[in-house]
Amino acid sequence: MFICIDLWLSSPAMRAVVCEKYGDVGNLVVRDVDDPVPRDGQVVVDVFAAALNFTDSLLVRNLYQVSAPLPFVPGSEIAGVVSAVGAGVDRFMVGDRVFGMAFVGGFSERIAMPVAALKPIPEGVDFASAAGFFVASSTAYGALVVGGEVKEGETVVVLGAGGGVGLAAVQIAAALGARVIAAASNGDKLAVCREEGAVEVIDYSRESLKERIKALTGGAGADVVIDPVGGALSEEAFRATGWKGRFVVVGFASGDIGKIPLNLPLLKGAEIRSFNIAPFATKEPESLARLETELVQMLASGRLRPRIGGRYPLERAAEALALMEGRGAVGKLVVEPRSRYGQC
DSSP: OHHHHHHHHTSSSEEEEEBOSSSOGGGOEEEEEOOOOOOTTEEEEEEEEEEOOHHHHHHHTTOSSSOOOSSBOOOOEEEEEEEEEOTTOOSOOTTOEEEEEOSSOOSBSEEEEEGGGEEEOOTTOOHHHHHTTHHHHHHHHHIIIIISOOOTTOEEEETTTTSHHHHHHHHHHHHTTOEEEEEESSHHHHHHHHHTTOSEEEETTTSOHHHHHHHHTTTSOEEEEEESSOTHHHHHHHHTEEEEEEEEEOOOTTSSOOOOOTHHHHHHTOEEEEOOHHHHHHHOHHHHHHHHHHHHHHHHHTSOOOOEEEEEOGGGHHHHHHHHHTTOOOSEEEEOTTGGGOOO
């Protein structure tokens, strides 16, 4: 391990994917940037994997609720090896395998991060799985457990089930003992959903989402719907919830905010709920810590593993982001900044 670190540190200037102007992800460039130096309470992590999220794309296009000042390096989920330690740090040491989340900076060979934002990678978990774990899985887990209050044996419909959050919701709902119906836009995605625990699937590019949910539930409707997609599918899915059903809004991957007539909850006794991890983290930090602990235990035990749909070097990060934006990805995509050095 330490021999590997010596080789990394002797490499030329650090490379990173840089957003120099807001707009299309195709404008991103790969160039040398200054090496990070750890401040007090920080460590530098040599990044072996950085997972893609829709937030990364929104920041590049300056469409996120908070702007990242130019120039900046996109990427929020990372996994790698500690290569330098700042003053006052006693939780990690050089050579430790860690993973965590940042606002930006992940699509680079190294990143400085506060110790509080990092966790040890469980034994037996690879870098890509660790990097692709928290954002999708914590969002999916929160949507199911906090937003949906899913109970064993209930029927859970997951929209956008082939994406990062959607597929994580399929996996977690199945692990919780729910009957999972996965809905996605093509057969290839749905085949993966079956492999990850869905007992029934719906191709909403070919069939009516509402009618198919009703048919698969014997007319009773879904107990819980997890919706990270939005758009016209939201109303269709809500119309197929059952009595006292819970419809959980997670996001709008379609780019269109769904609209649901408010007479429908009244008629169905159903509820429209939501889960957004950002305010949840600030409003209920203790609850979030508990959820994260439960998730890491599932990761460490092997009960939960993110589905890695593609691995890309830094030079192809824009291509990967474009694929994600077009909803062509299945599971999580990861950039591997240190792929030219090999793995330790």
